[in-house]
Amino acid sequence: MQLKELSERTGVSPASIKFYLRESLLPAGRSIHATRAEYSEHHVSRLELIQALRRVVGLNIAEIGSLLRMADGGAPRLDLLAAVQRTVLGLDDVSTEHGDLRTPAGDAVVRFRNWPDVPSDARNALNAQLALMESLGVPVTAELLDAYSQAVDAIAAVNISATTAPEDVDQLIMTAAVGMHLHGQLVLKLLALAHASHAIRRYDKDA
């Protein structure tokens, strides 16, 4: 199919498709002649992936580009998943500011929960977050951290057992990124509801 049909099938305007081509989010079509190109089903699914990452997950063009380049470069799937996690959860923003600092509290959590004690982006992000909260004067007690980590441990256990990784790399990014984002948002929303519920209960008791 050619550009116009690709546009019609995905609902993305030709101008935007051209833009994605320029930014190399979308690989160039097979060039038939100087002025004609042929696009495949792969282009359709790639465009759908781009749309999902933009509209649902809310990544920007640069972030999408870096993930897709990794995928196209044949990076190991575990590296890819790590990159997806970094990008989707915005771990970069927090963790790159400081170096590889460790916080006692962060280490305690890992020991307490019996999580493997290996350095990781998530680990750094946690430490950075704890440092940030410290610096802003928001208290994080050991007790609170214990409750939080126990809760997320339970969540992660359920979550991971409910997941199967697809073969196709684009598909892998799609499910991983969309899943991570949506589950994160779900937890945030549940947390808000739980918080409101507890507040109401306490308010009723006080009144």
Add this chain to the structure above:
Amino acid sequence: MQLKELSERTGVSPASIKFYLRESLLPAGRSIHATRAEYSEHHVSRLELIQALRRVVGLNIAEIGSLLRMADGGAPRLDLLAAVQRTVLGLDDVSTEHGDLRTPAGDAVVRFRNWPDVPSDARNALNAQLALMESLGVPVTAELLDAYSQAVDAIAAVNISATTAPEDVDQLIMTAAVGMHLHGQLVLKLLALAHASHAIRRYDKDA
């Protein structure tokens, strides 16, 4: 003090202060003469609040404006807190798209957790999120939701007991917004770490 001193004490450029004045995020100073105005300590703390909401929480000007107008309009504290929650957690985005739809799953959570069964923004946001995930084909099993809700229930219980509300309204917004945001981010980061830890463990076992 006058504008320049206000700028120096808060680290916000005079141009930005003027901008905030124009957008009425910052109340006008007491006008001494046609060309001179006097700012108070309240302006300093208000500016710090604006900075925190912008830089830390990541709200935009319109959102900050709406919260501050509520505060200045003497809205009830509970309404204010609800608005803060809506804004900080982005509950508006999701929940306004659909109406007041209820999902069986959302209701089940509330009953199961014995949370007060009253309509709320958080409730709507949860239902909307569940509907969204449904529509995107991301499965949310009752089992998963149960685990999630149990976990956040525990978190909320700890969280709320560790909080005391300040008297000053600006201060209330500051602690509520910053606290909500940072705790939400903390949970997300912990979740990422827990997820990674479980993945590593499963990977090791498989290998």
Add this chain to the structure above:
DNA sequence: CCTCTAGGATAGGAGCACTATCCAGTGGTG
């Protein structure tokens, strides 16, 4: 032949959060 389309280049535009400039009117300082 005529119309349509591709690709390439470049420019335009919208939204956001500032930032800069210009203005004329003062306050206080020397």
Add this chain to the structure above:
DNA sequence: CACCACTGGATAGTGCTCCTATCCTAGAGG
């Protein structure tokens, strides 16, 4: 009393991101 820094008010410009539109020529298909 002259002068300069500073004021509020107005308006325009900047940098960023993500597109969208226009213009061009070469070539395909009816």
